[in-house]
Amino acid sequence: MTTFVDRVELHIAAGSGGHGCASVHREKFKPLGGPDGGNGGRGGDVILVVDQDVTTLLDYHHSPHRKATSGKPGEGGNRMGASGEDLVLPVPDGTVVLDRDGNVLADLVGQGTTFVAGQGGRGGLGNAALASARRKAPGFALLGEPGETRDVSLELKTVADVALVGYPSAGKSSLISVLSAAKPKIADYPFTTLVPNLGVVTAGSTVYTVADVPGLIPGASEGRGLGLEFLRHVERCSVLVHVLDCATLESDRDPVSDLDVIEAELAQYGGLGDRPRVVALNKVDVPDGQDLADMIRPDLERRGYRVFEVSAVSRHGLKELSFALAGIVDEARAAKPKDESTRVVIRPKAVDDTGFTVSREDDGLFRVRGEKPERWVRQTDFQNDEAVGYLADRLNRLGVEDALVKAGAREGDGVAIGSDDNAVVFDWEPTMSAGAEMLGRRGEDHRMEAPRPAAQRRRDRDAELTDSEQEYRDFDPFA
Structure with a gap:
């Protein structure tokens, strides 16, 4: 049964935002008290956090699909939807997060280090939040934004100061067992060690960690034996x-x-x-071992190696x-730059940055890309004409229509907003920015207007009657 896993494929899905609510306040003697639809809740994030108590990625090997909870929709009475709970995934110290293409997204080192692997979707605004002087009673609300979905790879690279490398059965596990309190499996057959072992060594005032890397053999850097699986642990x-x-x-x-074989594999990696x-010339307690150590030691020292004769x-x-390794570790730690206090880097946008781009593709389709236009499209209910008109107005105010004109778009040309796999495509009409005109006086709901006098209502009603209805009205004394 697998007990150690240092590389997994993780499929994560952040929570989606809750939909906004379109509602009108009603009560006795005040049936149309204005919009009171609440906003939807935010979707939960998927967060990776370093936990010192976690030493393997085994849990994610068995359960690679992880999803955060979504936000709740808003309700009438200005009730906001509850936000989804963040999904916190503990990972070992030294975990590297990569995307599908192998690009490093995060290198998680140090207790408590976090990385938001999946961003939760924003909640949609209710019609109460969309109301304005021009749009007194919106008959629509914004949809919740879908949560981010992503496939990532998690690779564990052991955080240790010293790595013991060598052929199988060279005595690495025995050495780490006597140098530290680690209790690895020890036997006299090759590939006894199947997982890296960590031990803590104290030498004077220096405390450092030692990693026992599974045995390397010729071709390990190309995948032969177990070496390729664990060479990352010496990085x-x-x-x-x-x-x-x-x-x-x-x-x-x-x-x-x-030694030459192992060095060749390390260079290849x-x-x-x-x-x-x-x-470390090991097993010098054996008579033949001591003789061989005395024979090869001068050659190794001429190569520039520090040589120690040891026996577990x-x-x-x-x-x-142990003291020699402590000195090298102290020098390496002193050479590392000291951690500086957290700095906030501000990168202002360029003066001419519109926040979106318009490009023409080979098939003649005009594609609009940008954070705001794509988010607005995702949050639009295309079954609601008023919501579509509101989207058109927002795009026009952002300058999308002017940019399309400059790019050479003409009436009837295809326009796509978003990426290839999740885009909204429509035939462009230069007048679509006047979506409110097609919908009448959008936002000026007649239900919200002040009551008209009874005489005025009677005159308006009479003007809408047909001739036959007017004749009947004139004849009926009770009309």
């Missing part, structure tokens, strides 16, 4: 320790050739050339190794 380490087996029973292997290297069984050389 954050400050120093690499080559654990070389000086008591191997395989006749075609020796410590120097093992890339990005690790600047990390300091230390060599007899604890020989472990103190010297």
Whole structure:
């Protein structure tokens, strides 16, 4: 059964915003008291947060589909819809978030670090919020905006100071078990270690973490064995320790050739050339192992490596190794720039930035792209003529119609607002900005006008009667 997962595909969906409400206040002796439709609630976000108690992505391997709750619709009486709850997903320290194309969206390091992976949709405005002096009783409300849906990849890169690398059965697990309090599985067969193990080491006043990376073999950078799956766990380490087996029973292997193979795989993987290297000649408690260590040590030192002879069984050389690693870790930490206080970066928009773009495609279609136009389209109820006219007025005030004219659009040309997979396409009419004219005096609802005198209402009613109805009225004394 899988107990450790360091890469998953996560399908997230933020909550949608609730629809606004179109309502008119009614009470005794005041049947038309004005619009009182409330706004819809905001949809919940999907938030990734670093939790030190989480060490694997196993939960998301079994349940890759996660969705936040949506906002509730508004109601009459100016009642606002409840907002959806944010979905908080805990992830291990060192999790990298990537999009479908492999672009890094976030690198989550440090307890409490958060990233909004999916933005919840805005709630739609009710007709009470849309009312104005010109639009006293709107007969429509805005729809809630759909929540963001996204497929992301989560990759765990172990946050450790020291990485132990080497062939399978080189003794890495044994070393980490005696250097720290970690209790990894130890056996005398290859690929005993199937997951990275972390241990905390204290050397004097320095405390650092050591990662035992599963054994590397030739071709690991190309996917052979387990190396490719876990090479990412050495990317954050400050120093690499080559654990070389000086008591191997395989006749075609020796410590120097093992070192060359591992270095070739690290170079093939890339990005690790600047990390300091230390060599640990392991298993010197075996007589033949000590003889081999004495033989190859001068050659390794000529290459520029710091060499330590160690034994996990007899604890020989472990103190010297741990203190040497502590010194390298201290130097690496001192070289890192100190964390600065949070700064707010303000990037003002350009003076000529209209907030949207108009482009003509090869098929002659004019496409409008921009945050505001696309959001307005998503929040429009196209079954309501008044809402469509309101959208037309907003687009005209933003300058979309003028931009279409400058782009060469003519009456009857196709115009699309939004992306290819979620666009609204219509035949452009240059007069569509006057949508209110086609709908009459939109926003000046006759129900909201002051009552007319009885005599005036009688004269207006008489003017609408046909000749036969007028004759009947003149004949009927009770009419």
